[in-house]
Amino acid sequence: MDSWLIVMMLGGSIFLGGLALLAFLWAVKNGQFDDEEKFLNAVKYDGEDELNDAVNLERKKEKLKRGYRPE
Amino acid sequence: MKLSNSIACSHCHLEFSKDVMIKDGERYFCCNGCKGVYHLLSDEGLDSFYAKAGNVKLSPPTEQYEDSSNFNSPAFYDRFVKVNSDGFSEVSLIIEGIHCSACVWLNEKALHKMDGIIEASINFTNNKASIVWSDDTVKLSQIIDMIRAIGYNAYPYDSSLQEAHANKERKDYYLRMAVAIFASMNIMWIAVAQYAGYFSGMAQDMKTILNIAEGILATPVLFYSGWIFFRGAYYGMKTKVVNMDILVATGASLTYVYSIYITLMKSGEAYFDSVSMIITFVLIGKFLEVLSKKSVADSLDIIGKHIPSEVNLLKEGKVVSCKLVDVGVGEIVVVSSGEKVFLDGEIIKGSGSFDESNLTGESRPIYKNIGDVIISGTVSIDADVQFRTSKDFEHSTLSNLVQLLENAIGKKPKIEQLANKLSEYFSSVILLLSFITFAVWWFWPHDFEIAFMVGVSVIVIACPCALALATPVATLVGLSLGVKRGILFKEAAQLETMAKVDTLVLDKTGTITVGKPQVVNEIIFSEFDKELLYSLTKSSKHPVSHGVFEYLETLEEGLSVVEFDEFVQLPALGVLATKDSFTLLGGNYRLMQENGIEVEYTSDKTLFYFAINQKILAIYELDDKIKEGALALIEDLKKRNIETIMLTGDNENAALRVAKTIGLKNVYWEQTPEDKANFISKLHEQKRTVVMVGDGVNDILALAIADIGIVMGSGSDIAVDVGDVLLLNDSLLSLGDTFKISRTTYGLIKQNLGISLVYNAITIPLAMGGYIIPLIAAISMSLSSLLVVGNSMRIKIKWNKG
Numbered sequence: 001m002d003s004w005l006i007v008m009m010l011g012g013s014i015f016l017g018g019l020a021l022l023a024f025l026w027a028v029k030n031g032q033f034d035d036e037e038k039f040l041n042a043v044k045y046d047g048e049d050e051l052n053d054a055v056n057l058e059r060k061k062e063k064l065k066r067g068y069r070p071e
Numbered sequence: 072m073k074l075s076n077s078i079a080c081s082h083c084h085l086e087f088s089k090d091v092m093i094k095d096g097e098r099y100f101c102c103n104g105c106k107g108v109y110h111l112l113s114d115e116g117l118d119s120f121y122a123k124a125g126n127v128k129l130s131p132p133t134e135q136y137e138d139s140s141n142f143n144s145p146a147f148y149d150r151f152v153k154v155n156s157d158g159f160s161e162v163s164l165i166i167e168g169i170h171c172s173a174c175v176w177l178n179e180k181a182l183h184k185m186d187g188i189i190e191a192s193i194n195f196t197n198n199k200a201s202i203v204w205s206d207d208t209v210k211l212s213q214i215i216d217m218i219r220a221i222g223y224n225a226y227p228y229d230s231s232l233q234e235a236h237a238n239k240e241r242k243d244y245y246l247r248m249a250v251a252i253f254a255s256m257n258i259m260w261i262a263v264a265q266y267a268g269y270f271s272g273m274a275q276d277m278k279t280i281l282n283i284a285e286g287i288l289a290t291p292v293l294f295y296s297g298w299i300f301f302r303g304a305y306y307g308m309k310t311k312v313v314n315m316d317i318l319v320a321t322g323a324s325l326t327y328v329y330s331i332y333i334t335l336m337k338s339g340e341a342y343f344d345s346v347s348m349i350i351t352f353v354l355i356g357k358f359l360e361v362l363s364k365k366s367v368a369d370s371l372d373i374i375g376k377h378i379p380s381e382v383n384l385l386k387e388g389k390v391v392s393c394k395l396v397d398v399g400v401g402e403i404v405v406v407s408s409g410e411k412v413f414l415d416g417e418i419i420k421g422s423g424s425f426d427e428s429n430l431t432g433e434s435r436p437i438y439k440n441i442g443d444v445i446i447s448g449t450v451s452i453d454a455d456v457q458f459r460t461s462k463d464f465e466h467s468t469l470s471n472l473v474q475l476l477e478n479a480i481g482k483k484p485k486i487e488q489l490a491n492k493l494s495e496y497f498s499s500v501i502l503l504l505s506f507i508t509f510a511v512w513w514f515w516p517h518d519f520e521i522a523f524m525v526g527v528s529v530i531v532i533a534c535p536c537a538l539a540l541a542t543p544v545a546t547l548v549g550l551s552l553g554v555k556r557g558i559l560f561k562e563a564a565q566l567e568t569m570a571k572v573d574t575l576v577l578d579k580t581g582t583i584t585v586g587k588p589q590v591v592n593e594i595i596f597s598e599f600d601k602e603l604l605y606s607l608t609k610s611s612k613h614p615v616s617h618g619v620f621e622y623l624e625t626l627e628e629g630l631s632v633v634e635f636d637e638f639v640q641l642p643a644l645g646v647l648a649t650k651d652s653f654t655l656l657g658g659n660y661r662l663m664q665e666n667g668i669e670v671e672y673t674s675d676k677t678l679f680y681f682a683i684n685q686k687i688l689a690i691y692e693l694d695d696k697i698k699e700g701a702l703a704l705i706e707d708l709k710k711r712n713i714e715t716i717m718l719t720g721d722n723e724n725a726a727l728r729v730a731k732t733i734g735l736k737n738v739y740w741e742q743t744p745e746d747k748a749n750f751i752s753k754l755h756e757q758k759r760t761v762v763m764v765g766d767g768v769n770d771i772l773a774l775a776i777a778d779i780g781i782v783m784g785s786g787s788d789i790a791v792d793v794g795d796v797l798l799l800n801d802s803l804l805s806l807g808d809t810f811k812i813s814r815t816t817y818g819l820i821k822q823n824l825g826i827s828l829v830y831n832a833i834t835i836p837l838a839m840g841g842y843i844i845p846l847i848a849a850i851s852m853s854l855s856s857l858l859v860v861g862n863s864m865r866i867k868i869k870w871n872k873g
Contacts, residue, residue, distance in 0.1 A: 003276055003277060003280055006277065006280055006281075007280055010261070010280065010281075010284045011284075013257075014257060014284065014287065014288065017253065017257060021249065021250065021253045024249055025246055025249060025250070028242065028245055028246055028249070029242075029246065034194065035194045035195055037172065037195040038172065038175060038193075038194065038195040041172035041175075041195065044123070044172070045123060045172075045176050053180070053183060057183055057189075057190075060189070061189045061190070064159075064187065064189060064205045064208070065157060
């Protein structure tokens, strides 16, 4: 058995596993596991309106930020 | 039962009869509040809420909220509102009235629609919300008004306190553990290849590849997950204490450095698996400890949570609400029945009964008339009175107590935990042994390389994994045993302290006794319809009437309520009701006397008389009953050699009667809260470990100062906050269980520590002799940890069976 095969398999699997771990860490840090019920329920209220609201909120935030600190 | 013509309210979905509903076009509403919310939601375009909520029943909005403008006061902003890095204000609120996910949706939606609000996120599980807004555009009072307008209520809480801090720490541990566990599991399967190669032979280049892979995985474990140990080791060295963290940190990093050296030299065995395993196991042990740690009681929080900000004052003939702290001496405060008194003073108008049991331990209601003194912290049972304040809030009895409490909390003695004590010695001994081993091997002509490896293997094999897991696993078992029996330990370390207790101090009212009058004897002169008495006592708030009511309820099932034509509560006398041509009287001796009814019956207990049309029909004797299991508890404690003492604020007679019944010799009566605390301090001076059991405000000082404070679940809110252990079912049997569980747990901790020490006693000499191969190191590490966990589970299973 060639060593490069082992290197490739080990490297590949650790890399993929590492990606999954990073995704998990990101999710924990982001607070996605803080309130399990809400995130499950959020699926029920997902739609075009909600998307629009989220965008509007984002814009409002930007506007307020700019208004607060004129640069 | 569903009424035939009932109809659901369009907002809250509660069902009522059609005639009482407010009709509004096609819709029906149960109250104006619901109607208001419904229209508001339709106007705002939020009516899709109803489709989302389905048939969930909501609570109808209540309309009497205090003025929201005080949320804008600078003092309030100071305490609850934070300014974040972007310059926006931030507050944490608890939202009341959330029933379903649609409620969360509605609140967030409504808030997001407001100008100036940047973010509003509500946690469905605990109903806590965090709101970010720009204070130039919108004020906090407007935000709270909005939440109230859509039918919920919100009040702020101080998120900078322990809870938020604890959550942050927990999350930090989650992240570190996730990394450690991920890497360890991957290292394990690489290690399987290593071990297989060790026995069947493996080419060196293959070994190096595996070593490098393990090294890559072990690096984040050591430096990210293991950061906690480096930090702990640093603080340990700073305070000159050899703690477990030093052992873990040196062991893991030495092994890591050595393994890198082996990998580069391409000869020998690398120990990357040990590095990650040590860190992972000890980290899990530490996490379990963090999980069961009590957040330090914040005295500021205790005051804020249980004392309202406003009281009703009588000024120029009008009742106005005024901030508690602004009330001066000589002002007139209005108290109505059922309210708590927060200021001291003298009654100038009205009379009635007060419940002082919280403060004095006196279980009977006390009748107060004009000229009598009212003490802050007591509760009005049926009295509507006005009183003139004699002290301002800052100097009142209640805030004095709370101030004393603040000092007392810091005085709680800390008993060092067995594992901590042990680990200090253990760590020093191991570090020393490892150094000696290294020195001996080096001077006994060996290469530096071999001597170093053997020295390191001593540290690695003396893996503190089992030692680190011994206490947390055992206390977790203890905590879960407690929870099943209604005993909540606020902190795991208290189980150990509890096991060392040699003195038990009990309060009387509410602890040994039930704390409210119950019927002990019924004398019936002539038969009568029980339903009449049942209905009469049901509507009264007085504890004596309530005691009779509860007695009747247990005596006969399915009694129905009779509608009276007239019903009057007579303060400090009883109740009067009329039905057709009958006049019903229920109350004390004075009520009978005033109505010209002759009774010849005396007793030292509280009596409740019942008469219809001037004819006495029945007398009930009531007494503060002693709780079930009191006698057995005292017997049990005697067997365990625990000295039991009763302290009560009640009078001599009541104290001695209870003490005699349960067979207690050490009794002290008429004790003020300070007396109780001093008593416990004195016991501490005699080097005793004291547990205090209580329930009232008068016990809080003693509870705070005792090694362990146990509080009955029905106790006053402040007491529940101060106590270390909470007995949810108020039962004395649970109190006995508390002792049993703590002793079992302590025994278990000792066993676990024993197991790990025996393990080390066997493996360390082997390591010093240089006989340890990586496989044995790894197996012994896991096996000792497994033994400790298994032993703890054994106790749990044994208890659950018994």
